Amino acid sequence: MDAAMLYALRDPAGIPSHPVIFLVLGVLTWALHIAAVQVMLGASALTLYGAFSRDAHWRRLAAAMITTAKVAVSVAIVLGVAPLLFVQVIYDPFWYTSNVLSARWVIGFIVILILAYLAMYAFYYRNPKLASQPTRSAWQMVASLVLMLVVGWIMHVLSYQMLLPEQWMGWYAPNGNINPGGQALHAYSITRFAFFILLSVAVVAAWLFAYRRYLMGRPGEDAGYIAWLLPLAHRLMLAGGVLAVASGALWLATLPEKMAWFATSAWVWASAIALLAAAFFPRLLGNKLDQGLWGYAPFALGAVALIVVAAAREALRFVTLLGSHGYDALDYKINLDWYSTSLFFITFAVLGGVVLGYLLTVAWKAGQTKGVYTPSPALTRLGNLSIGLLVIWIVQYFAIGFYVWAR
Ligand code: HEM
The missing domain is CATH 1.10.287 (Helix Hairpins)
Structure with a gap:
């Protein structure tokens, strides 16, 4: 696919403001989207673990995390719309083509998301006293988590197919026979997807530090539960840090040739430093975590680290499309x-x-x-x-x- 063809797919009306505004807002809002997604996935996993446990603290955590998860889904959806708008404005030739090539999945995305959300609510209604009563219909929570991951997988494929315009014709007309059905998900990177999903462990750990600090502000809270949360949050943060570095390294090692430059770029170094800083920060804070607003600081720093990761993810797309395909997202016609x-x-x-x-x-x-x-x-x-x-x-x-x- 040559650059002229890609430019021909642009909206001839132009865009209503400078493209850099859309680019920057896309990065910021996607970072918020993925943060909400990761809180939701992490909270769902903790709910499930707690729901199968007999330990009183775990059960209480499960009851709190299902409430977190169901709010986080709505936040993730609302904050998913924003990057959706920005990406389709400056990358419309890529985003729409990728969507059309997998059209059935794009429509299915909504249905699957609705089912995932309903399953979560069904579990919530079946277990109004999760902390004190045996778990009912745990399968609903399992189904919700699995379906949420399918939703994320569809988004991943759509984002990934954008980056491979040289393969679009082969997917649209394999061996010259046109297939406009949009049934297939054509390209994916398991390691890239794993990186974004496994980051949930560190993000939910940061969330637990904040949750714990919040509970400390409540009069008459159970001191035993608050004390129990601390080592759990530390352990999850350590595991999350290791998983992020390992899955990130695997992603970089499996980049296709035209994106290989990314593995050694400053973007990756900046992301690695930001993620490691966020992972070690709670250890550094020590007892300070219990004072003032410090208990919320790990989540704040985590959010900054996610913005750096989001910027790196954008750099990968921007530079790949510019370098390999001659498409400059910043030279869009402006119709102010x-x-x-x-x-x-x-x-x-x-x-x-x-x-x-x-x-x-x-x-x-x-x-x-x-x-x-x-x-x-x-x-x-x-x-x-x-x-x-x-x-x-x-x-x-x-x-x-x-x-x-x-x-
Ligand atoms: C609730 C379950 C969801 C999960 C687990 C999820 C997960 C993800 C993941 C992992 C990515 C990154 C893919 C990649 O770069 O490889 C992503 C990107 C994206 N998500 Fe979500 N997502 C969810 C829901 C939504 C919803 C409901 C929307 C929109 C209404 C949305 C909009 C987007 C957009 C637009 C991108 C790509 C942004 C870009 O490429 O600039 N997501 N999502």
Whole structure:
């Protein structure tokens, strides 16, 4: 596939802002997406382990982690849409071709995700007292975890097929016979997928440090349970660090020839340093983990490490498509649209800040209160402001739409 053909597949209308904005936002939002995915996968695995255990602490952890997992799925889905939008804007020739070549799986993705989520909820409803009563229908949680991994596998294949335009014709018309069915998943890298999935162990360990610190802020919490969580989080972090380095090394060792440059690039070194720093950080903090906000620091540093990994993953795609196929994602035609660009950033900063700030503060404070929680007058005002801002947003959205339509 030559560069001219790839450029011909671009949207002739151009894009509404500078491509670098889409590139950077794609990296940042994908890092958040994969963080939520990894918390979800890790929490699901801990739920399953706890559900099969008789130990009281494990059972309590299972009950907490199923709640974490079901929230993390919705966060992962919402934060999956953002990189989906950005990738299809600047890499549309690649993303759409990859999707069309596996069209049935792209549609199946939604169905499988719904089934996975339903299975998780079914397990949750079947086990309202997981901490104290025997586990019922554990198979539902197993099914959920397996189906979530299938969903991730489909996303992996779509991302990977993008990088191999030289093989598209062979997949579309094997031996010259056109097959437009989209039944197959054509290309994958087990080691790359394993790396992103196994990172869940370290990410959920970082999550456990934060969970533990959060519980310490609650009046009358079980000190035995809080103490039990600490070595577990440390062990998981160590195992997660080893798994990340080992699977990452395997991925690099199995890169196809045109991507081999990546293995020795500064991107890989930066990622390795960031991941190792995140893995050793809790050991370094020691007793500080119990003080102030330090208990949350491993998760914060983990998030930074994931951003570095996401940037490296993007560099692999950008440089491969530029170097081997002559496609420069940054020379997209710009058709500047100030309204949509400013609407995006204002929505993100103002609405995102106020509404999310309100919801998170309420959830945080309610979780740290015994009995019924009553928000302060200031927080209630923030809630009212959130509703007001949402109403203004909806009104301006339709007003502009009608204005443009009527012009
Ligand atoms: C809930 C289960 C999910 C799992 C386990 C999962 C996992 C993954 C993994 C492992 C990757 C990286 C693939 C690679 O680079 O090799 C990925 C990429 C991606 N995921 Fe998810 N994902 C899930 C759900 C979703 C959902 C619901 C969406 C969208 C609504 C989504 C959107 C994306 C996008 C757009 C990418 C590629 C971004 C890019 O290439 O720039 N994912 N996902």
